[in-house]
Amino acid sequence: MDxxxxxxxxxxxxxxxxxxxxxxxxxxxxxxxxxxxxDDTVMTGEEVEVAFRNTEHMDLxxxxxxxxxxxxxVAYVTCRWWDETDGPRIYRHMCxxxxxxxxxxxxxxxxxWAQGRLAERATGHATERPxxxxxxxxxxxxxxxxxxxxxxxxxxxxxxxxxxxxxxxxPEAPLPKGLEIRPVADDQLRTIYEADIEAFRxxxxxxxxxxxxxxxFLEFPYRDESLWKVAWDGDRVVGQVRSFINEVENRENGxxxxxxxxxxxAREWRGKGVATALICASLRELAARxxxxxxxxxxxxxxxxxxxxxxxxxxxxxxxGTTYEKAMT
Numbered sequence: 001m002d003x004x005x006x007x008x009x010x011x012x013x014x015x016x017x018x019x020x021x022x023x024x025x026x027x028x029x030x031x032x033x034x035x036x037x038x039d040d041t042v043m044t045g046e047e048v049e050v051a052f053r054n055t056e057h058m059d060l061x062x063x064x065x066x067x068x069x070x071x072x073x074v075a076y077v078t079c080r081w082w083d084e085t086d087g088p089r090i091y092r093h094m095c096x097x098x099x100x101x102x103x104x105x106x107x108x109x110x111x112x113w114a115q116g117r118l119a120e121r122a123t124g125h126a127t128e129r130p131x132x133x134x135x136x137x138x139x140x141x142x143x144x145x146x147x148x149x150x151x152x153x154x155x156x157x158x159x160x161x162x163x164x165x166x167x168x169x170x171p172e173a174p175l176p177k178g179l180e181i182r183p184v185a186d187d188q189l190r191t192i193y194e195a196d197i198e199a200f201r202x203x204x205x206x207x208x209x210x211x212x213x214x215x216x217f218l219e220f221p222y223r224d225e226s227l228w229k230v231a232w233d234g235d236r237v238v239g240q241v242r243s244f245i246n247e248v249e250n251r252e253n254g255x256x257x258x259x260x261x262x263x264x265x266a267r268e269w270r271g272k273g274v275a276t277a278l279i280c281a282s283l284r285e286l287a288a289r290x291x292x293x294x295x296x297x298x299x300x301x302x303x304x305x306x307x308x309x310x311x312x313x314x315x316x317x318x319x320x321g322t323t324y325e326k327a328m329t
Contacts, residue, residue: 001120003065003077003113006105010070016060016078022048024066024073028096033138035099042249046221054216057081063117067097067106074101077110079118081125085206088130091118091328095135095144107147122328131328139320153324157204158300160307162315163257167287167294171313173280176272179233181281184225192230193217195237199264204299222246227258227289229281231274239265239274241282245289258286260294263306270304279313 003013016025023045033041052060058080067075075097083089093114097107115133122131133153137144175181184192197209222244231239242262250256260282265274286294296315298307311317 001113001116003067003109005067005109008069008104008106012068013065014068015062016052016064016066020045021066022046022052025076028073028076028098031098032096032141035102035140040249040253042246042252044221044248050216050219050221054212054219055080056210056212063121065110065113067110069101074098075106075110077114079114081118081121082207083127083129085201085208087205088132089122089125089127090132090134090207091122092134093118102143107144111147111151119328133326133328134323136321136323139322145322145324148324148326151326153326155322156325157323159297159321159323160300160317161295161297161319162310163318164283164294164314165316166314167283167292169314170280170283170287171276173273173277175231175277176269176274179231179238179274181229181278182232184228184230188230189218189225190214192228192237192240192242195266196240196242196262196264199266202267204301204303220244222259227282227285229278229285231278233269237266238269239278241275241278243282243286243294245286245291256290256292258289258291258294260286260296263296265304275306275309276313279310283313 005011005013025048026043026045029043030041052058058064058078060078063080064078065076066073067077075095077093077095079091079093081089081091093111095107095110095114097110118133125131135148135153136159137148193214200206223242224244227243227245229241229243230237240262241260243258243260245258260279263275263279283294294315296310298310300307300320
């Protein structure tokens with residue numbers, strides 16, 4: 001279907017598929033993230049390529065559009081769908097517009113196109129599940145929030161990025177008796193991955209993983225098992241923190257930040273200090289690698305207290321994002 005663009009001289013739309021398009025997407029993500037100041041996002045074309053080739057139900061010829069002015073990319077929109085295990089069928093769209101081309105009708109045009117394209121895809125979906133549009137907006141993007149709210153979307157969940165501004169005074173936090181941290185071997189990767197999936201099965205928004213999710217796990221550009229802290233009870237994984245260092249981001253921003261990310265705890269071990277012990281061990285590991293601060297992301301409404309736990313360990317909020325949803329009618 002066509003996208004109905006505003007009357008701007010030289011404006012056009014095209015699908016993804018040319019050489020260098022992944023890098024274009026990365027540059028647009030960074031430009032929009034930094035538009036309001038305070039966001040030092042860095043993304044590479046490699047990250048985009050890994051994400052796109054491991055995303056289910058997204059045809060880049062039909063579900064993606066660059067918006068160009070005089071041949072220069074100024075925005076993009078993409079969409080896909082999936083099922084939540086105990087929830088609706090999600091029809092997700094995402095739009096990015098560089099700051100100098102905001103408030104010119106491009107965002108509205110992309111939103112209308114995404115809804116039409118997703119409705120087109122939903123026509124062939126015989127399902128008893130409710131069908132909803134869903135998207136995410138960073139807190140500074142007031143224009144994007146206003147556009148969605150005018151169109152009937154409502155905020156349903158929130159996420160935050162937190163930073164521990166130093167790696168001093170890391171608490172002493174031993175694992176519960178009987179658990180141990182072991183170096184990660186290649187033949188343990190699937191076990192660790194599946195333990196993480198199982199731990200998140202009762203979280204909001206959970207959906208069953210596919211083999212593409214497993215490939216995305218393996219192809220994550222900054223994967224470094226030597227940084228991981230995985231707690232074992234015999235031959236069972238009961239908790240993990242899969243830290244990483246994004247050298248590209250650090251070099252671009254002139255800092256030394258590690259990410260204490262991909263945190264999970266088996267249900268029967270929650271509330272017993274496993275996550276605290278693994279996070280503290282991860283912070284010490286990052287410090288030993290020369291890092292000076294640590295960051296992580298969290299679902300604010302996490303029912304198991306992760307948001308409060310991270311703050312108690314010295315992490316401070318630097319940004320928020322909001323998930324918006326609208327029923328598909």
